[in-house]
Amino acid sequence: MRRxxxxxxxxxxxxxxxxxxxxxxxxxxxxAADAGxxxxxxxxxxxxxxxxxxxxxxxxxxPVIVPSCVGSSMPLAVAGRRAYVDVKLPADxxxxxxxxxxxxxxxxxxxxxxxxxxxAWDDAGAGPPPHPSSCSGDASAPGAFCQFAxxxxxxxxxxxxxxxxxxxxxxxxxxxxxIIATDFLSVRPFTLDYRNQRLFTSDSKTFxxxxxxxxxxxxxxxxxxxxxxxxxxxxxxxxxxxxxxGGTAGFTVPNVPTVPVAIAGVDALAQxxxxxxxxxxxxxxxINDALYAKITAKDPTILxxxxxxxxxxxxxxxxxxxxxxxYRLKAGxxxxxxxxxxxxxxxxxxxxxxxxxRSDQTRPCGGISTWTAPAAQIGSSFYEDxxxxxxxxxxxxxxxxxx
Numbered sequence: 522m523r524r525x526x527x528x529x530x531x532x533x534x535x536x537x538x539x540x541x542x543x544x545x546x547x548x549x550x551x552x553a554a555d556a557g558x559x560x561x562x563x564x565x566x567x568x569x570x571x572x573x574x575x576x577x578x579x580x581x582x583x584p585v586i587v588p589s590c591v592g593s594s595m596p597l598a599v600a601g602r603r604a605y606v607d608v609k610l611p612a613d614x615x616x617x618x619x620x621x622x623x624x625x626x627x628x629x630x631x632x633x634x635x636x637x638x639x640x641a642w643d644d645a646g647a648g649p650p651p652h653p654s655s656c657s658g659d660a661s662a663p664g665a666f667c668q669f670a671x672x673x674x675x676x677x678x679x680x681x682x683x684x685x686x687x688x689x690x691x692x693x694x695x696x697x698x699x700i701i702a703t704d705f706l707s708v709r710p711f712t713l714d715y716r717n718q719r720l721f722t723s724d725s726k727t728f729x730x731x732x733x734x735x736x737x738x739x740x741x742x743x744x745x746x747x748x749x750x751x752x753x754x755x756x757x758x759x760x761x762x763x764x765x766x767g768g769t770a771g772f773t774v775p776n777v778p779t780v781p782v783a784i785a786g787v788d789a790l791a792q793x794x795x796x797x798x799x800x801x802x803x804x805x806x807x808i809n810d811a812l813y814a815k816i817t818a819k820d821p822t823i824l825x826x827x828x829x830x831x832x833x834x835x836x837x838x839x840x841x842x843x844x845x846x847x848y849r850l851k852a853g854x855x856x857x858x859x860x861x862x863x864x865x866x867x868x869x870x871x872x873x874x875x876x877x878x879r880s881d882q883t884r885p886c887g888g889i890s891t892w893t894a895p896a897a898q899i900g901s902s903f904y905e906d907x908x909x910x911x912x913x914x915x916x917x918x919x920x921x922x923x924x
Contacts, residue, residue, distance in 0.1 A: 592723025601694025609673035610651035624698025631794025740866035747779035799900030
């Protein structure tokens with residue numbers, strides 16, 4: 522697994538507060554090494570029968586109908602524009618429901634390595650924390666890799682390895698016990714239904730056909746080379762980081778759903794980061810220097826500086842918070858999600874743009890700020906407003922409802 526860290530607010534340093542979580546601070550990792558680091562059982566989970574559906578939420582926008590072909594489901598708790606699921610792990614060294622310990626994990630397609638915060642159980646008063654069978658270091662401190670004999674997420678995945686982290690100071694609406702990242706979420710299709718608060722999954726053999734999803738009103742965003750169940754299909758990092766000093770040899774792009782978008786008519790690649798919580802400033806988008814330069818070259822007036830919403834975000838460098846410059850997208854400009862064939866699958870008319878500049882301090886962290894290709898990260902409010910989003914790593918596509 523690549524080492525991944527959350528980005529969050531240094532609230533005491535900013536004039537506007539925004540909780541951020543993304544893969545922007547991931548160090549780039551080699552595809553072959555990543556595949557080898559993932560336990561075999563972790564990539565071959567069982568399926569469980571479909572539980573009873575929850576009732577829909579209160580009236581709002583016309584509901585998006587989720588086709589039954591997306592598979593079985595489990596409850597999804599949406600808090601602060603982040604999506605959480607309850608995961609069972611063994612407590613006191615025992616597997617199974619009798620010895621299970623339950624924690625709320627963020628479903629985060631913007632992170633490549635799953636994590637656990639063993640302190641979350643004490644903070645939440647939820648009983649004894651999970652009991653790892655072994656650890657590479659101190660389980661109570663961030664950075665240890667611990668094995669757990671059972672990981673119950675749509676059934677028991679068997680022994681899995683999670684990296685320890687701490688989210689006690691994260692500015693979030695719910696106490697986070699860990700992250701379910703794309704080391705799990707690239708195994709088979711997953712569907713997030715924000716409106717009815719369900720998470721669906723399906724065996725690849727029974728998952729929806731293209732015709733079924735098109736008929737249900739969804740449109741496919743291509744993610745070829747960026748999001749795949751087969752890690753050998755990931756593109757080389759040099760495709761997005763054209764820098765002789767970038768150290769890209771042998772490395773791949775992170776396994777994060779990355780799709781074509783157009784911001785104010787300027788084409789770019791965008792990471793769909795469900796862990797990027799933007800509840801205080803909805804429709805937030807991080808962009809790198811390359812995309813900022815391309816947008817302002819086309820129209821120097823399209824972005825209005827918004828200093829009141831500047832933020833500082835933590836990085837993979839201990840004690841260092843990077844400044845993010847805020848801009849408002851001028852009225853009339855749009856953010857377009859570009860479907861296969863070049864058509865617009867979904868369009869939004871409002872956005873707060875945050876520029877993540879390349880710097881020597883954060884260069885070791887990787888992420889879009891280091892890319893020389895124009896790139897963005899899309900905040901979670903976009904997916905909640907869409908109601909439903911379907912991630913298909915088998916076909917390297919993301920399906921969104923057309924608006």
